[in-house]
Amino acid sequence: MDLLTTSVATVESESEPYTLVELVGEADVTNSDALREVLDAEVAKQPSTLIIDLSGLRFMDSSALHVVLRANRAMDRQGGVLALASPREPVAKMLRLTAADQLVPVYQSVAEASAG
Amino acid sequence: MAYPPVQFPVPPRPSAPLPVPMPVPTSDVMPHTYRSDLAQVRALVLEEARQAGLAEDRASELVLAVSEVAANTLRHTRSSGTLTLWHDADEVVCEIHDEGVITDPRPGQHRPPADASGGHGLWIVYQVCDKVELTSDATGTTVRMHMALRRGGATA
Numbered sequence: 721m722d723l724l725t726t727s728v729a730t731v732e733s734e735s736e737p738y739t740l741v742e743l744v745g746e747a748d749v750t751n752s753d754a755l756r757e758v759l760d761a762e763v764a765k766q767p768s769t770l771i772i773d774l775s776g777l778r779f780m781d782s783s784a785l786h787v788v789l790r791a792n793r794a795m796d797r798q799g800g801v802l803a804l805a806s807p808r809e810p811v812a813k814m815l816r817l818t819a820a821d822q823l824v825p826v827y828q829s830v831a832e833a834s835a836g
Numbered sequence: 837m838a839y840p841p842v843q844f845p846v847p848p849r850p851s852a853p854l855p856v857p858m859p860v861p862t863s864d865v866m867p868h869t870y871r872s873d874l875a876q877v878r879a880l881v882l883e884e885a886r887q888a889g890l891a892e893d894r895a896s897e898l899v900l901a902v903s904e905v906a907a908n909t910l911r912h913t914r915s916s917g918t919l920t921l922w923h924d925a926d927e928v929v930c931e932i933h934d935e936g937v938i939t940d941p942r943p944g945q946h947r948p949p950a951d952a953s954g955g956h957g958l959w960i961v962y963q964v965c966d967k968v969e970l971t972s973d974a975t976g977t978t979v980r981m982h983m984a985l986r987r988g989g990a991t992a
Contacts, residue, residue, distance in 0.1 A: 746875055746878070748874050748875075748907060749911060750872050750910070779878065779899070779900075779903070781874075781900070781904055781907055781957075782904060782907075782956035782957055782960065783907060785956070786952075786953055786954075786956075789950065789951040790951075792951075793951065809893065810893075810896035810897070810899070813893075813896075813897065817963050817964070818947070818950055818959075818960070819950040820950045820951075823951060
């Protein structure tokens with residue numbers, strides 16, 4: 721069983737469709753290259769909104785965070801928005817410690833992220 | 837959406853690396869060797885923290901700190917590292933040793949920009965751990981991380 725699994729869906733909503741990436745497991749330096757490939761592929765499709773659902777993520781380290789912030793910059797350059805949703809407390813704390821929550825909006829749910 | 841600027845005060849921390857090796861307090865503590873199995877490193881830390889009775893939120897912080905140091909072994913060296921864990925009535929201690937060399941004279945003392953590609957690991961360690969002992973010379977680096985069992989409690 722992989723330490724980190726990712727699933728991607730395009731969600732049709734009342735407003736604009738958005739890309740939803742779900743991360744399940746633990747994201748660290750050992751799988752950050754794979755995570756980057758997934759995010760690069762989705763960003764390349766130029767969605768207006770990309771939401772990363774962190775509810776299934778038990779752990780994130782600074783390497784994985786760097787990959788997320790890289791995708792955030794790419795989305796920003798494209799005029800899109802990247803948002804994080806439902807981080808568990810250890811991940812939320814990590815986002816605060818690194819001030820990443822000042823660069824990427826963090827919501828308590830995917831619903832809030834898609835409405836924001 | 838506007839994000840107000842936030843100040844991140846850096847509390848003063850001892851900045852000079854200790855010049856002498858740090859003795860392990862008990863003789864029956866066995867080091868675990870790791871390379872890429874960081875999940876196993878984290879599981880070992882979590883188990884030690886739980887056995888010691890460390891509060892869950894503090895345990896997850898210790899797991900993050902130790903994982904970042906172990907990840908630095910992967911990021912910056914080509915060899916394996918060792919993880920040694922122990923606890924007593926006052927604290928949980930996790931020590932990582934690898935062959936990497938830290939050249940920054942004040943490691944972990946400044947927070948890198950949030951989107952910097954590196955340098956967050958040691959910053960996180962100093963932010964969450966109650967006490968950090970770090971030595972680094974040409975033979976390698978040792979980082980000993982302490983987490984007090986009692987919130988606000990002092991460690992030895």
